[in-house]
Amino acid sequence: MKNYKIAVIAGDGIGPEVIDEGIKVLNKIATLDGSFQFDFTHFPWGCEYYTKHGKMMVDDGMEQLKAFDAIYLGAVGFPGVPDHISLWDLLLIIRKEFDQYVNIRPIKLLKGAHCPLADVKREDIDMLFIRENTEGEYSGAGDWLFKGKDNEVVLQNGVFSRKGTERIIRYAFETARKEGRSLTSISKANALNYSMVFWDQVFEEVSADYPDVETASYLVDAAAMLMITDPKRFEVVVTSNLFGDILTDVGAALAGGIGLAAGANINPEREFPSMFEPVHGSAPDIAGQGIGNPLASIWSASQMLDYFGYEQYGKLVIDAIEQLLVEDGTLTPDMKGTASTSEVGDRLVDIMTSSITANI
Ligand code: NAI
Ligand code: MG
Numbered sequence: 433m434k435n436y437k438i439a440v441i442a443g444d445g446i447g448p449e450v451i452d453e454g455i456k457v458l459n460k461i462a463t464l465d466g467s468f469q470f471d472f473t474h475f476p477w478g479c480e481y482y483t484k485h486g487k488m489m490v491d492d493g494m495e496q497l498k499a500f501d502a503i504y505l506g507a508v509g510f511p512g513v514p515d516h517i518s519l520w521d522l523l524l525i526i527r528k529e530f531d532q533y534v535n536i537r538p539i540k541l542l543k544g545a546h547c548p549l550a551d552v553k554r555e556d557i558d559m560l561f562i563r564e565n566t567e568g569e570y571s572g573a574g575d576w577l578f579k580g581k582d583n584e585v586v587l588q589n590g591v592f593s594r595k596g597t598e599r600i601i602r603y604a605f606e607t608a609r610k611e612g613r614s615l616t617s618i619s620k621a622n623a624l625n626y627s628m629v630f631w632d633q634v635f636e637e638v639s640a641d642y643p644d645v646e647t648a649s650y651l652v653d654a655a656a657m658l659m660i661t662d663p664k665r666f667e668v669v670v671t672s673n674l675f676g677d678i679l680t681d682v683g684a685a686l687a688g689g690i691g692l693a694a695g696a697n698i699n700p701e702r703e704f705p706s707m708f709e710p711v712h713g714s715a716p717d718i719a720g721q722g723i724g725n726p727l728a729s730i731w732s733a734s735q736m737l738d739y740f741g742y743e744q745y746g747k748l749v750i751d752a753i754e755q756l757l758v759e760d761g762t763l764t765p766d767m768k769g770t771a772s773t774s775e776v777g778d779r780l781v782d783i784m785t786s787s788i789t790a791n792i
Contacts, residue, residue, distance in 0.1 A: 434468035436740060439500040439705070441522070443478040445714025446724030446773075447506025453726035453777030454504065454733040460781045461737065461745050464788050473500070479510035479518050479714075488521035494529055502736055503707040506729065507714040520572070528566050530704035532697035533596065534603050535565035535673075536735065537680045537711065542750070544757030545688030546767070549660065556664035557686050562607060563676025564600040565697055567591045568627075570673040592627045592672075597634045603700060604670035605642040613667035614646040618655045618675055631672065656682060684711060688757075691725030691766045694732035696739065706739060708732040722772045725764040727753055730780060752783040 440455070442448035455472060462469045475496075477489040488508070490496070497503060503526065509518045526532070541547050541557035571591035578584045601617070608615035617635045621628040632649065639647050648665065650658065652675045658665055659682050671679065684693035693711035710728030718724060734749035756762060762779040763769025771779070 436468065436470050436501045437499065438470055438472050438736075439497050439503045440472050440474045441477055441503060441505045441508075442474065443506040443508040443522075443714060444480060444510040444518075445507060445716050445719035447478070447508070447714055449719075449722060449724045449773045450710060450726040450729040451504060451506040453773060453780075454729040456777045456781060457730050457749060457784070458733050458736070460784060461742075461748070464785065465742075465745070472504075477522060478508045479513040482513050482518070482521075488518060494525065497526070497530075497705060500705045502705050502739065504733070504736065505707055505709040507710065507712060509714045509716075511716055524570070524572070526707055527697050530697075530699055530707070531566060531701075532699045532704070532706055533564065533566040533600060534696075534698040534700055535561075535563040535676060536696045536698060537561040537563065537676075537683065538694065538731075538735075539680065539683035539687045540750075541687045542692070542754040542757055544754060544760060545692060547686055547688070549663075549686065552663065559659075559663070559666040559683060560607065560611070560613075560668045561676060561680050561683060562600065562604040562668065562670045563680065564596065564671070564673050566673075567593060567596045568673035570677075590624070590627045590672075592630055594634070597631055598638060601635050601638045601670055602641075604668055605638060605645055608645045608668040609642060611668065614648065615642075616648040616650065616655075616666055616669045618650055618652050618669060618671035618679065620652045620675070622651060627672075635670075652679070655679065659683065659686065680711065689766065690728070691764070692727050692731060692753075694728050694735060696732065696735040698739065708736045708739075722774065723765050724773050725766050726773050726776050727756075730777070748784055748787065749780075752780050752787065755783050755787075756780055 442451040458470050482488050508522050509515055539559040541554045569590045573589040573591050574587040576586050604615055619628040619631045621632045684690050690712045695711050697707040699706050709732055712728055734746040738746035762771045762776055764771055
């Protein structure tokens with residue numbers, strides 16, 4: 433029996449609550465299939481850990497994580513621990529040190545999901561964002577000089593290496609080719625006269641190797657507007673770390689809200705484990721009440737299934753989420769329902785089970 437070793441960092445706030453439901457779904461699929469299983473190891477890292485130990489994870493944490501096939505992460509961050517510490521000392525370290533340079537965020541409006549745009553056809557919102565995930569504006573390079581003095585100066589540098597820029601763009605072209613869809617690059621070369629001029633140039637160069645892929649290129653401000661006014665223009669999209677961060681939140685709003693947004697951090701060479709997580713944070717305002725929406729973390733579990741080569745099960749999970757939304761009977765309060773986190777997970781497992789047994 434194939435055994436997948438998964439490191440679980442459930443994290444803070446609603447992280448553990450929603451991750452439990454993703455695990456429920458993954459275990460159910462493994463049982464229904466019968467040829468593989470998941471072996472979950474929980475790591476108690478996050479802000480609570482930080483308050484006790486003064487660090488977000490153990491010193492050899494990265495060494496321990498290396499042994500796993502994938503990482504399943506809930507959310508990190510909690511009032512009392514500065515956000516730049518919780519983000520940098522856990523999430524960003526993993527993304528960077530494990531060279532998870534591809535961040536994949538599907539923005540697909542499922543049936544039954546709420547879209548705030550009027551007159552939009554459901555099929556028109558179906559984008560796949562591929563965001564650079566290890567450098568760019570989030571490289572962490574900079575300085576803070578003369579802190580607190582009159583002549584205080586802060587530098588926050590964007591770092592765009594040829595290797596880093598080319599590989600993310602190439603990955604996006606490969607994806608667009610595989611899916612038979614267009615590729616849109618989003619940059620800002622008019623104002624960012626080094627980094628984004630370079631980005632556009634590399635996009636142009638790489639596109640020569642993919643004459644079969646239709647391309648478009650927009651400035652980020654125009655892209656933000658077009659995502660609202662004409663979302664169907666966007667199919668596969670490639671962009672930098674910062675722009676991708678912001679635009680995928682716009683995308684999340686278009687495709688049913690933060691309760692449905694999932695993201696995969698992929699190391700395509702599979703030299704290190706990849707990491708799967710809901711896009712939302714730890715939602716301290718509703719933590720501990722058992723009402724966090726688990727659908728985003730369940731969607732990210734479906735990305736994990738895709739990554740392991742079980743695309744049929746990845747799709748099964750998305751179809752089950754869609755059916756759950758259409759039924760409109762078992763949803764959490766953020767989706768105007770009254771169900772608890774675990775009731776949503778249980779209903780989803782029931783839907784999956786009956787659709788599998790119906791197909792046998
Ligand atoms: P947030 O995503 O945690 O919450 C924003 C709002 O959306 C809140 O009202 C929350 O209740 C609601 N919400 C979020 N996820 C939900 C879900 N699954 N079900 C129902 N409602 C949900 O963002 P916020 O408040 O800006 O950040 C809170 C903490 O989370 C901060 O410490 C922040 O640094 C951290 N954070 C961590 C992330 C990660 O681990 N990837 C990502 C974003 C924020
Ligand atoms: Mg974000």
